[in-house]
Amino acid sequence: MQVNQISSTAQATIEKIITATSRIILGKQQQIRLSLACILAGGHLLIEDLPGMGKTTLAHTLAQVLGLAFKRTQFTSDLLPADILGVSVFDRNTSSFQFHPGPIFTNVLLADEINRATPKTQSALLEAMEEGQVSLEGNTHSLPAPFFVIATQNPKHHIGTFALPESQLDRFLMRIQLGYPDAKSERALLKNQGGRILAGSIHACVDAATLLQLQNQISLVHISEALLDYLQAIIAYTRLHYSNVSYAGGLSPRAGLALRQCAQAWALMQGRDFVIPEDIQAVLPSVVEHRLQIVGEQPYTNGISIGDQILNGVQIP
């Protein structure tokens, strides 16, 4: 009963966030919902697409709407870990080293074009993303809560990119692709001013405390045994090898947990206090596709994406 009530108010809040965001990002309801699900599930988001598709705008808008402190770092090939994490500088007045926090000490870190940075810098993000803390020169500095990274990246084959290592990819709860807007949205976009200017003028719908509260509710969303079976069947499917398709490595347990959390978040966003198969199906492609690699040359077989392949291959129990 209580869960029900909370979730209905939660849904209203969530709808408000979505409406506000879709006013800036036109025609991308689904991507906005997925991003929000990712944030509610407490995970980091990776947005991958061609330059100029609105990746940064989406990240910026979400931070604004959620009322979070937002910092942006443009990743380049000469970016050093200290540029993100911070640095200790000698203070002559106190005769000691003073820690100057880097841009990572914020709620939302927008790591723009993350795959342009060197692996060394990329991995500097690892601890922060996993533990929510930064260890520098023997001191551990906690990051503010909530903390998440929204990273954008260009497709791998672009010039001057370092592919994210699998370990780092696995730390992103979701990867979404924006894609071109439809004609109607594009027309509206062309008619108006640039989206990013609008984003600056947007008002926060919630604050950090409300967001944390929403995040806490995710774990209260019920997921039945039947659906855990379904999740396990999905995971098992990726670990087997089939004649027509096989994956370099199956889904990890962390991926299984990610799938569960995202499905719970999705259910909450629909105003339900229990997960249904459709919730899992809705989030599955974004959660698993960046974690799986198809063995062979083509990332797609017969034009069917990995996510759809799994969904078509696993029956709902």
Next chain:
Amino acid sequence: MGLFSTTNKVSVRKPVVIMQRHHLQWLLLSLAWVLALHATHLPIWVNVSVIAAAVWRYHIEITGKKLPKIYLTIPLTMLAGLGIIFTFRTLFGRDASLALLVIMLGLKLLETRTMRDYVLVILLSYFLVANAFLFSQSLLTLAFTLPPLICITATLISMSHRHSQLSWQFLLKLSGGLLLQAIPVMLILFVLFPRIPGPLWGIPEDSYSDMTGLNDSLNFGNISNLTKNSAIAFRVEFKNKIPPQNQLYWRGPVLWHQNGSQWLVSSQHIGLPKEKLVTNGDAISYSITLEPHNRTWLLMLDMPSVIPNNPELNPTLTHDYQVITSQNVHTRTRYNGISHSQYRLGNAQLSEVERNMALQLNEFENPKTKALAQSWVDQQLTPKLIVETALNQYRSHPFRYTLSPPRLGVNSMDEFLFNTRQGFCEHYATSFVYLMRAAGVPARIVTGYQGGELNPNGHYLIVRQSDAHAWAEVWLDEQGWVRIDPTAAVSPARIDENVASALNDTTELPMMARQDYKLLRSIYLRWDTVNNGWNQWVLGYNEQKQFELLSKLMGKKYSLQYLILWMMGSIAAVMLVISYFLLKTTKTLSSPNQKHYNRYLAKLKKLGLIPLATEGAQDFANRAAVALPSQAQSILEIGEIYNSLRYSQNLSSKKSSAGKSTRMKQLIKAFKPNK
């Protein structure tokens, strides 16, 4: 050109499936069981070689080396074949074939790599398990074949899961379950499958080499050796009362011809006219289940008046009242007989031929014995008195009944009667007959069994090899052939009770023939009851019994076609029952809600709306709502309620879930799909 161009050909090559290490482990475990089952039937070198091959194969698996090349395996195979020929002097026959099969299976391991090889090894293993029944068909053998069967089946199951390793508990459970499910069909086939008279194919002669029993000749030590064997000779069920112990003389070979210390059957094939039998008193009718002894005689209670009428045995009666069959008894055989304990055997006058045979003695032997007999003749004693005097001879002198008498020399009778005076029934019977013949009284030796042990559980008598006995028959003009048991004169306890109570030192006797170990004996008797049932009902279920049983079941309609129809019908019935239970278990998983929902799905199916296996209820409802806009509202609501009933946490309030359930029921009832 185009027709024959090779580019048009698509060569489809099935991928070779390489098995994994846990499959090999299972396979080797199965083979170990099979080998254990047959270890005693095989030469030691075969056992050792198969183990060596298995170890070698596993070593290859661990080290990742390549399997031995063909130029190594072919000479090895030839060598093994030669070894078998050298050991058995043949490649055929039960023992040689088994050894050949086992060693080839061991060598096959060395090239076992793919699924195909594994299946071959598995099938051969099954065959080898079945082979165990060529050696013994006892319940114990059946029990020993079960672990290998379960293990081999588990291996087969594990092989069908190529990519994942199933736990051994699961595999064993599944394998046991599968075998259990096969039991009803097995029973139907057992009862109904048309029986063929005799074995399906000729079982090689060497299968019968190790059978024990009476012999057609008697030497000192024959019977006392047999007494140390607790194997069962036959079992007897009496139709009425069991006669007293001292009447239980089971008549076997009758020995006439004396040659040194050896006595021989000589008259079996002489077509002498049968001696006349006049019977008195009540007939004793009984049925005997004879263990195979690879001889022709059927044991009967003294004195058989009606012989068995089994057509397959073709029993005949010899002139000296042995019942013999036309062929050696190779299988456990059951026959009925009727005997009389009060009788007169023989006419007033003994025929000349028989008289000669019954008085035959080698010359120049045992002078002292002959002199003793001659002294009775000189006293002009009647034959009856001679018998009495001879028996008194045993009673008055310190004769001892013992299992281990001293060895006797050339004049064995002299030594036994005047010096050693220690002997077993064979000594008493032979010396008595010798004395009789020397004194001019026609006499012969009868061998067989005496006594038996009552099994109170099944109310039948067990007669063992340890009950083997020899006694005498003498011709008295007024009485015909009269049974005289000189052993009774020395040791009445042997006849009145059993061999164990007659002996002072019973340590040489088999445990079952002794009186100590009460508890063990009672356990053994129970076990024998089970075994007897197994013999009667399973092994003894032959063509005739099948006919009797099925005629009772089916009445006059019994025929081969009818039998096959019954067989098919009952197997189909069993399958139906099994599938009913299989379906029932899946049904119990689905709730009443699911039933209603399924009804709703059936309604939609008529319009071609079928949910995909990978489609959730909500997605399906959305799809259906688009297809049927007029009913979109109820379709969507049904989908939503169904989802919440199925996936939501119903614990919070049962009431609300019951309300939802009724709501869905109403919606589905009212739902009439039309476009």
